[in-house]
Amino acid sequence: MGENFESLKLCNQLCFPLYACSKEIVKRYKPFLDPIDLTYTQYITMMVVWEEKEITVKELGEKLFLDSGTLTPVLKKLEQKGFVTRNRSKDDERNLIINLTDEGEKLREKALSVPENMGGCICLKPDEAKTLYDLLYKILGQME
Amino acid sequence: MGENFESLKLCNQLCFPLYACSKEIVKRYKPFLDPIDLTYTQYITMMVVWEEKEITVKELGEKLFLDSGTLTPVLKKLEQKGFVTRNRSKDDERNLIINLTDEGEKLREKALSVPENMGGCICLKPDEAKTLYDLLYKILGQME
DNA sequence: TGCAATTTAATTGAGTACAATTCATTTAAC
DNA sequence: GTTAAATGAATTGTACTCAATTAAATTGCA
Numbered sequence: 077m078g079e080n081f082e083s084l085k086l087c088n089q090l091c092f093p094l095y096a097c098s099k100e101i102v103k104r105y106k107p108f109l110d111p112i113d114l115t116y117t118q119y120i121t122m123m124v125v126w127e128e129k130e131i132t133v134k135e136l137g138e139k140l141f142l143d144s145g146t147l148t149p150v151l152k153k154l155e156q157k158g159f160v161t162r163n164r165s166k167d168d169e170r171n172l173i174i175n176l177t178d179e180g181e182k183l184r185e186k187a188l189s190v191p192e193n194m195g196g197c198i199c200l201k202p203d204e205a206k207t208l209y210d211l212l213y214k215i216l217g218q219m220e
Numbered sequence: 221m222g223e224n225f226e227s228l229k230l231c232n233q234l235c236f237p238l239y240a241c242s243k244e245i246v247k248r249y250k251p252f253l254d255p256i257d258l259t260y261t262q263y264i265t266m267m268v269v270w271e272e273k274e275i276t277v278k279e280l281g282e283k284l285f286l287d288s289g290t291l292t293p294v295l296k297k298l299e300q301k302g303f304v305t306r307n308r309s310k311d312d313e314r315n316l317i318i319n320l321t322d323e324g325e326k327l328r329e330k331a332l333s334v335p336e337n338m339g340g341c342i343c344l345k346p347d348e349a350k351t352l353y354d355l356l357y358k359i360l361g362q363m364e
Numbered sequence: 365t366g367c368a369a370t371t372t373a374a375t376t377g378a379g380t381a382c383a384a385t386t387c388a389t390t391t392a393a394c
Numbered sequence: 395g396t397t398a399a400a401t402g403a404a405t406t407g408t409a410c411t412c413a414a415t416t417a418a419a420t421t422g423c424a
Binding site for chain 3: 246277
Binding site: 079081083084085086089090091092093094095096097098099100101102104105116120123124126127139140141184185187188190191192194198199200204205207208209211212213214215216218219 | 223225227228229230233234235236237238239240241242243244245246248249260264267268270271283284285328329331332334335336338342343344348349351352353355356357358359360362363
């Protein structure tokens with residue numbers, strides 16, 4: 077008698093559509109991010125820096141769910157492009173403080189086109205989008 | 221008067237929790253995948269091969285939303301581990317056919333522990349999980 | 365039949381991701 | 395005060411991910 081492999085079928089996974097969906101949507105961002113010369117990771121990093129103006133790498137990592145292995149090269153790239161500065165904290169030399177530059181602030185205006193263009197890309201009804209949003213944050217919350 | 225940058229706030233994005241959630245859950249798989257020596261990408265690839273027994277790279281790519289740039293090294297690794305074979309089709313030499321080996325079939329039994337262990341990792345009520353599943357596939361469907 | 369267009373994988377290069385380790389700095393314990 | 399533990403960033407190594415390009419094979423049509 078054959079074993080039951082139902083639990084190993086792709087169509088029975090919840091993680092897989094999450095994984096695939098994430099990648100597909102990130103891919104959709106590319107044509108809108110290319111004109112402002114940002115990748116998706118650089119874009120969400122800038123989102124936090126635009127809001128906070130000044131933030132440490134550690135705080136940035138907590139907000140973005142990324143570690144220093146990912147953020148260090150991303151932030152060096154953003155510094156190289158002139159959108160942020162990287163400086164050690166005087167209080168605690170272990171902390172690297174990221175600051176928004178004028179150039180970075182200027183980029184913010186141009187970046188407004190991104191959500192504008194992406195708007196129609198996820199075709200869910202407002203209540204569906206809210207349900208999805210809430211469920212995703214519920215899961216993230218449980219990941220502590 | 222200041223401009224309205226609400227649309228550029230991280231908390232107003234739907235893509236970001238999707239992206240973060242996907243990564244966090246994939247990360248949760250690691251301790252359960254390590255014992256069977258598979259990465260997450262290799263695992264979902266094997267899921268399709270376990271079901272199909274024989275499939276081309278193109279078909280695999282369509283099912284997994286991955287292109288040959290990703291799949292070629294993954295499949296070479298799986299071949300090297302002895303779980304699949306890679307052979308050109310006699311009918312059309314452009315097609316590379318992936319076949320499940322006996323060793324690969326054996327792995328399937330061991331892999332049953334993965335969904336078993338992951339079971340409790342996404343703590344959603346059954347109806348919430350179904351809602352999430354349906355919404356994700358709705359989005360994927362629109363990506364054609 | 366002949367060859368241009370199409371299809372399919374593979375390759376390459378840039379950019380993530382993350383585990384594990386290292387290094388410098390700071391804090392805590394004694 | 396000196397040492398031990400903890401913290402934060404950087405580094406290293408492995409593995410994706412995708413765009414763009416290349417190469418081989420097949421198809422379609424003039």
